[in-house]
Amino acid sequence: MFSKICSGTAMAVLLSHSFNTNAAEAASANAFNPALSFILAGTYGNLQRDPTLPVTGFAMNPVPGHEQGFNLGESELGISANVDPQFRGVATISLQSSGTASVENAFVQTTALEDGLNLKFGRYFSGLGYLNEQHSHTWDFVDQPLVYSVLWGDQLKEDGMQLKWLAPTDMFVEIGGEIGKGSNFPGTNTAKNGSGAGVLFAHIGDDIGIEQSWRVGLSLHHTKQTNAPSTDVPDLHGTTANNSFTGTSSTGGLDFVWKYSPNGNFRERYLKVQGEYFRRKLNGQLTYDVGTPTAAGANITDGYTVTQSGWYLQSVYQFTPNWRTGLRYDRLDSGTAAVGASNAGNIIANYAYNPSRLTWMADYNTSEFARIRLQLAHDNSRQGLPDNQIFVQYIMALGAHGAHQY
């Protein structure tokens, strides 16, 4: 393989010398600089409820990360380039409005593995589901669907490695697997050798004529939680407790996306429909009311098993080259927990409430680099606390703007 690559490169060099005068002009020292992009984004949020309130039945999960008033949102610095003939490097640094910077993505990807193999290592968005790999500036709504917010903390980021294989078939068939540290929710930061989380996914997709295309996916995720803390969890006594869970988290998901455009001309008009379903089983030991040894029933550990699930269905319609509108419906099920006998009198096993949300958005795009969006949502994710939310958002891209994923 190595000699093949060498001869390929040599050929390319020869070709570029003999034919390509443009490349010769471009071959200044500057030409080796990586592609730089910077996303400027900001939102204005008008909420009727405290955004830190957890979703009913999901007090042990992350809360959807809304913010009130004006805020800078996430500004994103992206850098990418080929490292050498074998590798390509990508880094995305996210700058939060609080002033902290975090490494959102920093991975290396192979470019010269043969036979449909793609290896990625470093920090990346997991390939599970459909939305998980998409950067926030490409989202069709201001926020992620509820099921992503509560089950994946908006987006599952993994430090590890991913291997994908694309089948040599006419139809798109791709399978992939990941192993990683598993320190992000639903995992916990555990100091140990080996892998802390595993993902398997498969995607198939194709066109139907020139106007329609689709992709369907299946994903599985498994990790362990060790002393996963959760604060302010409502209990049967009508107070709130701080609990701790140790056990396994296994999630299965189904996703689909379908796109339609008259003549397949996406510039003018298109319709996109997508939906995803995730189902997670937590199985382990729950310690009730940790850290308050004096309270009755505190620090009791017993078995705890629950299956949480959720889905969303959304559609976006671009009706002119500049305007798009979209509608999304979210729904969650917190399940009925099997609680060990010692804690049966403390922990709410069944909330008997299905959180849901209906969201509408419209965005105006002055070009493919600039988008201004209005979003209205009726959020019934907290029982008895309906919230009507208004968001205004801008997303602008500076510099190199890479191609978008499907």
Add this chain to the structure above:
Amino acid sequence: MQKIFVTFLLLLLSSNVHAALNVFACEPEWAALTQQLAGDKASIYTATAALQDPHQIQARPSLIAKARSAQLLVCTGAELEVGWMPVVLQESANSRIQPGSAGHFEAAKYVTMLEVPTRLDRADGDVHAAGNPHIQTDARNFLPIADALSKKLIELDPANTAFYQQRFTAFNQQWRAAIAKWEQQAAPLKGVQIVVQHKGFPYLNDWLGLKEVAELEPKPGMEPSAAYLGKVLNELQQHPARMVLRAAYQNERPSEWIAERAHIPAVIVPYTVGGTAQATDLFALFDDTIARLLAGLK
């Protein structure tokens, strides 16, 4: 795991048995040219259709699957496909067709580029650093591209060298004769003032001597507003044009709006093979383009 591996090997072997050269053509004109030069020695997949804006294509799963098994990629280049090709290439995991590899062919490298910008600023709209990428509207451009593409086919499939050489010689002769015929037919178009919807015709103008007096897009790739169209209409009163030109894939509204008010015909050109019912192959593409332009003069 072992089973998967074995299946995978079998699939690989079966794909190598396939004799014809697998070609992934980004646009219909390059599929048609490859067809002319390779005949049945190539199995060609066309990634975009004639009525699609080639700047804005989705990196669809089907494209990734087809790129996976391609041995040769034939595209315009000059950043025309920059919005989707990089994802397709990365996801295809096919080292044969990556930029710089032997199987990566960009037609724009073999012609003289027009409208190469002297400054690069997104405030100027959708400009391409390498120059205007719509090179396929000048029939003369196909001669050096065909020459280079034929050499590329020979490089990738040396066993059929004589076949490709013979096809190229035949094409070259026919195409030169056709250019002479088209230039003769298009003589009345020389110096004719036109309005274009998108800045997509510099090569056609350069070839046939059409004179572009206005564009309907305020900046390349930007949708014209009613106010802007009104301004263009005013200008047309001072510098009248004979027709307003647009590619088949473009929205008819701006052209029709101007055509109606300026009392000039709106002319649709196929722009690529398949853009109109008449443009069935490369020869028919230019037959039809010139016929439509001449009809616009009447």
